[in-house]
Amino acid sequence: MELMFFFETLISGLMAGVMYSLVALGFVLIFKASGVFNFSQGVLCLFAALALFDFISEDGWVYALFGFALPVWLGILLTVVVMIGVAWLIERLVLRHLVNQDPIILFMATIGLAYVLEGAGDILFGSDVKPLDIGLPQGASDYLLDTYGLYIEKLEVVAAITAAVLVAVLAVFFQKTRIGRALRAVADDHQAALSVGISLNAIWVIVWSVAGIVALVAGIMWGSKSGVQFSLSLIALKALPVLILGGFTSVPGAIIGGLIIGVGEKLAEIYAGPLVGGALENWFAYMLALVFLLFRPQGLFGERIIERV
Amino acid sequence: MKPVGTSGLDTFPKLLLEHAQKRGSRPAYREKDLGIWQTWTWSQTQKEIAQLSAGLVSLGLRRGDAVAIVGDNRPHLYWAIVAAQAVGGLPVPLYQDSVAEEMIHVLNNADVRFAIVEDQEQADKMLEVKDRCPQLEFVVYENTRGMRHYDQPFLFQFQDVQRQGASYLQAHPDFFETEAAKGSGADTAILLYTSGTTGLPKGVALSFDNLIFSGELGRTFDFLTDEEETLAYLPMAWVGDNVFSIAQAYVCGFCVNCPESPETVLTDLREIGPTYYFAPPSVYERMLTQVMIRIEDAGSTKRWLFNTFMKVARRCGTDILDGNPVSPLDRLLYALGELTIYGPLKNVLGLSRIRVAYTAGEAIGPELFAFFRALGINIKQLYGQTEASVFICAQPNGQVRSDTVGPPLPGIEVRIDDSGEVFYRSPGVFLHYHKNPESTAKTKSPDNWVATGDAGFFDHEGHLKIIDRVKDVGRMNDGSLFAPKYVENKLKFFAFIKHAVVFGDGRDYATAFINIDLNAVGNWAERNGLAYSGYTDLSARQEVYKLIQECVESVNADLARDEKLRSSQIARFLLLHKELDADDGELTRTSKVRRNVVDERYGTLINALYDPAQKRCQIESLITFEDGRKGTLKADLSICDCKRVTEPLKDAA
């Protein structure tokens, strides 16, 4: 029975890890393509989830205005459109004016952006907790419970599968397509990318749109799990240690980093928590990140930092 | 010796026809072009060559015309050689990196009428010298790059010539076969110019019989088959390439691969993975350095694995390669090493499929040699020269030593005269030097013995050991041989020793000047916590003397094992306070020591070495700084006495 319990902890850790990974993925995409640490990624999740809620819920705007809620698929589609619109606006209003500035300036800009988006979300969609239900299965998997006696949330299984599909699609997109090539080129050298005819503006819109879509997926998962609320934007803070672990530029790193943190904090809470009086789950990730910063600052999969004279 | 070409296949054109028929769809040539390996089968090759032959004849090639071949190793140029041979032409490959001026002598000496060249670079050379080479009438180039605006009437493009040949062949379908049948084994197959140390290059005329004899040796001595893959990357004008990439390829029917460009050889090697390979020691040395650098950069786990398994390989790798008994545990460890280290390493180097690899030309360091053999790569040494169609001695599988070149090959006789000079007689012995009967008579006796100019002797196993050029070998006062280069090479095999100059001719004992290698000794000093301010300081340290003394004494122990050379053991040495330098005239530009300059400049030091009472010696010497300024350097050098092995030689047999 003890072993069963261990497995349960392990698996639920993995599932939580997938959630972290989803958020971290959005960071990696933008960092890879533009070298910008996008502080507003968490808020993008919140924003996407709020938008979706308003399209499909009976408590949402659409229902209030037209007396009916949109079907889920249409709602998701429209939210994607909204996220692309947001990306376009961000490029137009913010990034375009900051070309060739230091990364720190761009980072500050994304902090500002986070507050703007949060405020806009608040005004547009309200600030109360909203239960997001797009028909994802809820509760424990009966099959696993009956057969193996394991208690696993169905939603978490769905999240894991979604994340896997998303990563596969992104990998193909990055490696094989023309746009993917262009993205890698921009990430490497702006001037060179311009000279071969890549439009930086277009690339930024694409990257932020993709990050927006990833945010939407993450938002759906987290929203379905614990409702759409302001604290959703704070999961960005949890994504930070994930990135430090996995490396800022690596998609697989984001996934594995997320899983390690997810499993690590669950196991630490259960097995080491009682020793230190509990609540280990809240700071375990940061401690692990600190250790990594000391011994392997480039992360597990990041590019090795070699300073050349 | 059994007659070659049992069914009358005594020339390359005839062998070509045979292969086209027997193994028409097997690959004969490969070349990487635009990033892709292109293959020509034997029957395609026959077609290409026939078209070129016919094209050359329609241009005006007559039997007996000399055809110069100039360029990097390309299938087209190999075809040109056989195409010329087929219609009675005499191919004369030239070193492709010679400047135009240097080519004039060869072009005129051989009366070259046709030149088949690779590209614009070589075509330009021909244009430059054409006025001074009145016999040169036609220049055929292969690569059209940059040739667009050349409009000289005597310039032809390779494929155009082939097209012309193709239409000629349509009218005369039996042309190639009939022409090929006219040749015979005794005909001159090729003229190879050797750059003698003095005077103008001499054209060595080799017959088909000569070359096919060497080709047959590949089959009978090294068991080469038509499945071999080789990489042709050494100059086509060198006799070795003519034997390895033409004679042996045509006798055995295997595939010759041409690199994409001279710079890509290492990559191409990896992609082809040859089964039969030749390289001078310097190439192996470069490979080893490359490996060592990678290992230095690798993580600690990898480094540990490498070091551990290399120890295993050094212990038992050579024995496994030679089929000697090895304990089951070592076999297991070696197999594990093959899986984790040796296999991947050989793969990276492109040596994983090697069955036979040769090295020759210079002495190869025992460490270097052992490294590759321990990995399970069958490197062997051979001794040969142009006049012998390469082969004189070679090491049979299983009898490989780092300091001998093996016994004489089957069919070859070798004798050594009183002065120590090596002579040989074989079916591979050249016909004559082109238009140079005096030199021919000086080198080759009427009964076909050829003088090599090398000094050597047979060891107790009957393996030949080459020690130096005859003219450099001296005598010590006790009458024994003194071969300075042999001893110097042995010293230089130690990484700590950069240069060595050994004295002993007409003396009672041998002594040496030694230049330490600043990198290697500097590294050693760092590891041992020895602080030093520079080359002079480091060279004067007693610790360094001690280090070098160990090297010298191990060379002494080695020399003592040879009855003939044991008197050459170094009795005393000193470490020079400055590096011998080409700018000071002490070295040639190719880093060879100029003995006469050294003798003259450091006479006081030599005298001190031969005055047993002197333990130190002062010297003032001229030195050129990096920026060209000159200055004098004063130093006080100590002299170190070394142990010599004096007890009588145990009977090694």
Added chain:
Amino acid sequence: MSNHRRAIGDTLLSVEHISLSFGGVKALTDISLSVRKHEIFSIIGPNGAGKTSMLNVINGFYHPQEGAIVFRGTHRKRMRPHEAAKQGIARTFQNVALFKGMSTLDNIMSGRLLKMHRNIFWQALHLGPAREEELAHRRKVEEIIDFLEIQAIRKIPVGRLPYGLQKRVELGRALAMEPDLLLLDEPMAGMNLEEKQDMCRFILDISEEYGTTMVLIEHDMGVVMDISDRVAVLDYGRKIADGPPDEVRSNQEVIDAYLGVSHD
């Protein structure tokens, strides 16, 4: 088939009364130039004469306050860099702008980006028409690699290459775009004599084989004079001479700019 370098044709690019300033500092003052098809046109001048600014104006990195650019008959006041690339203008940079982490092959391949047309779906699956297209592009790139004699570094990340070779790779990437106009910003800067000669040969070969029109900028007068059809000289942001090399060489103002009053 012509036996000589392609005949120089009509005007391909003309720059009309360009003035450019940063803040109050004038970088270029009322400059007009015209470059004809198949021509090798050099812009020379002492350091800080405004040569690179001129190039940046032509390919859209800078937008001049006054003047216009006419390229292939189309009149433009301003153009953005990626638009310039689409119009058929390729360039190299003084300090080499390559994708350092990518191999030589991928770098040159990136020059083909604009020429890839198949949609994302096919590309992603790496099937059908996209595969054929990819192979065609790869072939073109291999021809350039062969042309520039850089087979040996095909798979090496360019960040690890010596400077001279990086310049060659950058030239390769520009060639892969099959441009009508090639802008070369100090292609020989920082090279030794042998590398410079190689680069000259490549430039002449490009002109001969591909007929590409080239505008090149050089600091050092000697090298370009031999290979240029026409030369313009800038000094302090003004054009002081323009014409065939021999004419320019003997121009008194040019001699003064180079020898008399040095500024740096």
